[in-house]
Amino acid sequence: MRCIRVSENAYEGYRGKAREILEKFNVKVWSVVEITTKIGVFRGIILPRYQLADDKHITIKLPTGYNTGLNVDEIIEIKEIGYEPGRYKLPSPSVKPDEKKPRIPLLGCGGTIASRLDYRSGAVIPALTPEELYSMVPELADIAFVYPRLLFELFSENMTPEHWIKIAKEVEKEINERGAYGVVLGHGTDTMSFTAAILSFMLRNLPAPVVLVGSQRSSDRPSSDAAMNLINAVTLASKGDIAEVTVCMHGTTSDNYSLIHRGTRVRKMHSSRRDAFRTIGDIPLGKVENGKIIMFKKDYRKRSSGNVVADVKLEDRVALIYFYPGMKPDVIHHFIDTGYKGIVVAGTGLGHVSIYLFDAIKRAIDENIPVVMTTQCLWGFVGMNVYETGRDLLNLGV
Structure with missing residues (x-):
């Protein structure tokens, strides 16, 4: 679930056109407002927005408790009718924790x-x-x-x-x-x-x-x-x-x-x-x-x-590659060239990839980069001895 980060910034998360319209009508985050738009009138509280949100909408909490976004290009007028900042203090608990419990x-x-x-x-x-x-x-x-x-x-x-x-x-x-x-x-x-x-x-x-x-x-x-x-x-x-x-x-x-x-x-x-x-x-x-x-x-x-x-020793330069039909070998070459220490391939079925990747896989193994096969299937197992492709991959050193 996503959290709305609260701060003292009066225009938290708003920029560009969205911030300009808030400033134009002298309202801010937590203002209780009545907003007249081309499609109707909305009442609610202006909420802060996530810092990467677009500049085309203003978010308000409606009296029903739901949030909605209003397109700034459709806003005609905003009236401030109150101010209700976010509350930070929670009520005192009605129970006392017992330190004798686990x-x-x-x-x-x-x-x-x-x-x-x-x-x-x-x-x-x-x-x-x-x-x-x-x-x-x-x-x-x-x-x-x-x-x-x-x-x-x-x-x-x-x-x-x-x-x-x-x-x-x-x-x-x-x-x-x-x-x-x-x-x-x-x-x-x-x-x-x-x-x-x-x-x-x-x-x-x-x-x-x-x-x-x-x-x-x-x-x-x-x-x-x-x-x-x-x-x-x-x-x-x-x-x-x-x-x-x-x-x-x-x-x-x-x-x-x-x-x-x-x-x-x-x-x-x-x-x-x-x-x-x-x-x-x-x-x-x-x-x-x-x-x-x-x-x-x-x-x-x-x-x-x-x-x-x-035991916190781990190697973080390990790639997880999801094979798909038509995958080019340069995907694997990229991880070799950029210094990755291991490659895990999520292959199809019992653990297969296209023969067109074999040379790139062999290069990785020849350069002492372990290549490990898993399956894209959520159920079942990897069985690379069943079909020719799997056996060829095993012979390469996968």
Whole structure:
């Protein structure tokens, strides 16, 4: 989910023609306005915009709670009838966290899983203190002693290997030095499966659960999945006997239960549905429903004593190439020429690419660049001994 960054800038996110029209009518972000356009009259609150947004629209929050964008070329007049700045202070929580309960850090890595929305203004406010978190989801106090800590705020498509290394080191510190009984990572959903996979390899000898959680729907929507996902993730981290990296997200489109996905087997399969995450090539490890953890499988790592080791050595100059019909060999030559240390090819079917790429692949192998084959298919396996193309690739050294 995307956050609107709030600042004191009166024209936050507005530039060009959009800013000019705000200045012309002497209105600003958080002004309550009546805007007359060629297609009708709209009342609402002017919202800040993302810094890369176009300069052709003004965004307002309507009295219904929905946001809409108005084309500046169709605006005839804007009248300011009030001013309602975004609220930053959350109400005091009605519950008191119990420090005797299992200690579960909520490490914020982006997204709005631990944020609160001001329904009047549309501003998404990070819930970065225990008081704010328990105000947002008071049910957490009955489960564990949850203490949130922000590692960084970024859209998950901007996650890099450097961020993965920081997360792994922070998890190591929480478990080994601060006595965390489990760890919850709040993460944007788009690349959550990538982070879950790399952490599964980085965190060696893991003695406790590390649970990634996010939300598909923003907090201002009745269909938001944020609260249930967070409650179930904390339940898993504090009560589960598993000691693996997992993803805990909605299992259905309804608020029935969350599925527990193994970090190396999970993939986001839908861009917007609440049950977007699926285990690939297996069944989920289990589910969390009404505060109970029900495991479907028995072959998972169990809780234990001891310390986790964050093995953060990795090579980030590895290319993932998705083969397609007509692909030119210069794609592979490019990664060789620019100093990449490894190439993973997502081939068709059982692991095939065109014969026209063979010379480029052989060059990479001859220059000691490992070339590894995987399949574009979501189910099944790589079987390169079945057909001639696969056997030829094996003979090249793939």
